[in-house]
Amino acid sequence: MHDIRAIRENPAAFDAGLARRGLPGMSAELLAADAARRANILAAETAQAAQNVASKEAGSAKSAGNAAEFERLRGLVGEKKAEIALLNDAASVEDARLRDMLMRIPNLPMAEVPVGADETGNVEVRRWGTPRLMDFAPREHFEIAGVKPGMDFATAAKLSGARFVVLKGAVARLQRALAQMMLDVHTSEHGLTETWAPVLVKDDAMEGTDKLPKFAEDSYQTTNGWWLIPTSEVTLTYSVAGDILDAGALPIRMTAHSQCFRSEAGSAGKDTSGMLRQHQFEKVEMVSITTPETSLAEHDRMTRCAEAILERLGLPYRTIVLCTGDMGFGATKTHDLEVWLPGQNTYREISSVSVCGDFQARRMNARFKVPGGKPEFVHTLNGSGLAVGRCLIAVVENGQQADGSVDLPAALYPYLGGKTRISAAGALE
RNA sequence: GGAGAGGUGGCAGAGUGGUCGAAUGCGGCGGUCUCGAAAACCGUUGUCGGUUUGCGCCGACCCAGGGUUCGAAUCCCUGUCUCUCCGCCA
Structure with missing residues (x-):
């Protein structure tokens, strides 16, 4: 605000x-x-x-x-x-x-953000990794022989309808391994505090993190008024609402693995096949609460935290800075990480890292104070580290072999009981 | 789900219709004392909004929202959260 x-x-x-x-x-x-x-x-x-x-x-x-x-x-x-x-x-x-x-007025972009009307105005800031040369036509994740048995859209439709998936066997295990790995890296190497929080929240929490009032139709609400979080940015950020934090306690760095729920209103017809765009998905989120002086440096740090996961998995990606016309409502500056998807022959968003300045802090009255000083609004940042479902897609598409089997990244072996690949028949081995 | 108790300033804790933004203690800040510190003593110490060049003045806030009253921290209603007991339950 x-x-x-x-x-x-x-x-x-x-x-x-x-x-x-x-x-x-x-x-x-x-x-x-x-x-x-x-x-x-x-x-x-x-x-x-x-x-x-x-x-x-x-x-x-x-x-x-x-x-x-x-x-x-x-x-x-x-x-x-x-x-x-x-x-x-x-x-x-x-x-x-x-x-x-x-x-209802969005945050203003920082001076350094490139001006543009839409995603065509975004600017690539770096690129990492080289897409693997495949001597066969790369398939999309849901077409890969080894993946098919573990990714069941028919059963999900029976249970819940379109834009849901049921994962089984090796694929379900792979998703769990990815989330575990991300949390472990963020907590033990990046210094974030692992957090577990509700996925049902009150109006205040959604409003404070600028998901309401403008975007009510993008989220789900229970009959008694709770909202299902579209991201754990909501719970992690709102956890400091109303607080006057001791300046010495900043930055506060948190991470959480949670289910996320989005109605995907307005996305009709987009990404209808596969599990790229779902009503319910898993995400590992990062949130930082900082002083105004340190928020920009924290933004770069957080971006690096997300990039580190992709690098560890050997997934080629590029980092872009969103132009003024493509940024989200609460952001003053945003980096998007786009991972290489051979099946689509393109880079797709897998993480979005934003610095919101005091925009959310003002909405939720979150402040800090140096001893003897006046309370001042904190700065808030949030970023995906990473979208787990999309990461699963990237791992299987980039690791796919001509015979329909999938070679998995070495970084995941410890989380897969030492197994290294998914066979063409869908077995972890 | 049932029964009961309670939410007061940074903390603890008085206050049960008026001069109470709120006693007292602790903590914080400033000072006296001291070579320095401690102790003791003295003073000071909430937030938000409006208005003013400024001193200041005005308004609101004792969980939240309504109500009673000339007047509410105090009485009534609703909500909410916490605690205790019972029941149920992953």
């Missing part, structure tokens, strides 16, 4: 930031709402002050036994009360209107 005071002080800069995102200026409208809101507050508080005075006087009159004066003041208070009720209603309407407007 944006700071209305900052907008008040420099509306032109705010509109310029929106323009870089390809959005029209909104400061005039915001400032009008802000002025209306403040006028209402002033009127309501003035009336309130008058009522408080009259109440006090009424008390004195009563204890002095002056019944007539008491009755007069009682009447006055009654009038004020009615007046205040109206003014307060108006004030809270204006306040809610302004807040809702602010909540």
